[in-house]
Amino acid sequence: MDITASNPAARANRRAATGELSRGFGSRERYGYLFLAPWFIGFFGLSVGPMIWSFYLSFTNFDLLTDPKWVGASNYIRMFTTDPKFMTSMRVTLFFVVLSVPLKLIAALTVALLLNRGMKGLPIYRALFYLPSLLGASVAIAILWRQIFAGNGLVNKFLALFGIAGPSWISNPSYSLWTLIILSVWQFGSPMIIFLAGLRQIPADVYEAASLDGAGRWRQFIKITLPLLSPVVFFNAIIQTIEAFKNFTPAFIISGGTGNPINSTLFYTLYLYQEAFGFFRMGYASALAWVLLALVAIFTAFAFLTAKYWVHYD
């Protein structure tokens, strides 16, 4: 690290030396905003503006070809009263979130603990375990998954070695969602890296003291590792939950955009996409999007409210 840069006295000196050139803060700030301008334009033009527009659209019927027609809250009313696919997609998504997020975090933490024991070739293993996270959301992996879990796919060929005739996992409504949960858990790489970094921050002397006091491995994990790691667990849980709500590509590719069989993989985002780009109901799709935003906000708020009971920052 550059010592002068982090030293306040040195920085003050430098500012004094260049003060004559820059003539006070005004022009410096102007340059600052100038350099920030591309970001501001992007943020307001591509994020905030469209969000406001979509909020307006959620109270209209809009089919892209004709002007939006104001319909009040009827999109939201339909959603919660008469739309069977809304309920189905909500159920599918919640089931996916509730199962895939804990399973993924457990997998990530387990592997992080194993890797943290200081083995040879750690960077290689770390990279290998991280690889699925890089590939996971891609179209190619979703197609591969389709092959692995199809009727004559890899999984059933393996099961056949033991004389078990497996079903076509991907096209059977009882199992299809599970194949997507497994796909998501398999991509535990990025939470694992964060866990690994968190584990490195826990001082070794705490463990030494504990083992002197006669605490076994499991006790050390429960009493030391988990509490000290809890901010990292908290962070990972929130990020992964939001990611799980947004899950789209694998379901889209594996079911060909239909959410079938029998809507068993009709994720909320997939339903939203169908309404918007399949059936051109931009108004209804906007309303769906805002309900999703509210849902994610509620989940996150709940996590933050309960955090004081289980997240320890010191």
Next chain:
Amino acid sequence: MNGQIDRRHFLKATSALLAMGAMGSRMAFAEGSNLRLIFWGSQTRAQVTNAAADLYGKREGGSIQSEFLSWNDYWPKLATQTAGGNAPDVLQMDYRYIVEYAARQAIAPLDEFIGNALNLGQFDKDQLAGGSVGGKLYGISLGANSCATMINTDAFKEAGIAVPTNTLTYDSLRDIGAAFKKANIRGGIRAIADTSGLEPVLENWLRQRGKALYTADGKLAFDANDIVQWFKLWTDLREAGICVTAEDQALDTGSLETSMLVTGKAAMFPANSNQLVALQALVKDKLALCGYPRVAATTGGGHYRKPAMLFSVAGSSKQKAAAAKFISFFVSDPDAAKLLGTERGIPCSAAAREAIASTLNENSRMALDFVTNLGDLLGPIPPSPPKAAGEIELSVLRTLSQEVAFGTKTPENAGPEFVALANDLLSRG
């Protein structure tokens, strides 16, 4: 990319701009018009289409910039471009959407160009009617087709079963299915795909029973009992092992590549006559085609000749006359016809048909013979379907057919539910 512009991106962007500038200047010097064209289809279609477009460019000057997508990606893209006011000049249109686009002036009426830019001298009358909305011509048919059952003739020969013809009925289908079961070839290939969730097959069956899918004013033209009978028919076929299992059928996500015919699970597959060419490119076995099954040996009238697809001119186009001229070339020029073949269906202009007659390969000839010799299978063309038809097929028919196939619903429950859900979508508009 996270909002940062590094040197490489900057260079890329700059050179792209320079390249665009260079292209623009070249175009500016070219004579004639520069048209944009968009269509859906396979790689095969893109090759023949671009060859015809190049020929037009060479002959008339100017250029055609074309873009093609899959069916599923095409409609969102076209709707977005139309909403943004920059739809391509010439766009491929489907019978399903033409009323909607015409009603919103997203496509232009072409009547004023007939006789000058648009030469429709010997053009099939029924195909012109298929492209008309409210008495005005909004789309030019690129080919006629009809629904047709695709047959894997090699599988039939291997099993020692006679290849079916237009006399195929739902009863004779049972005998064929039993024979396939007995022969047990190719890992237990079944006679036919499970098409209880496919709209054209249901429509064909309804029409043979004197009904239809939709009335002219966009209401359901059948009742819950029809659907109960329909699902019962397929439940019987499924339980007897005539059609494929529910699990296998669910692997078909709607593309030709995942169809039961291409994946080798079934020897027959109800599709469209013009798809024979595309399907033959995907399988090694020799394909043939015949009509959809009849409900009784002497009952016909389920099939109809419809525009497989049409070309329309965007309402926002600034070169409508030039666009019409290109379409005229595309559908009636003998040289263009030779390049295009029957990939989009049977050409509707007599001149184009004459030009390709000697150059057709076996598959194209088979498709042409089938569509021209439908005989008593042929009935009148139904009115263009209501807006919600696509959604009813995907969200109601497909889902309920799977629920019945997997046994989570009985046909008796699925019938009334179909009518209730479909009516809800129709009233939603």
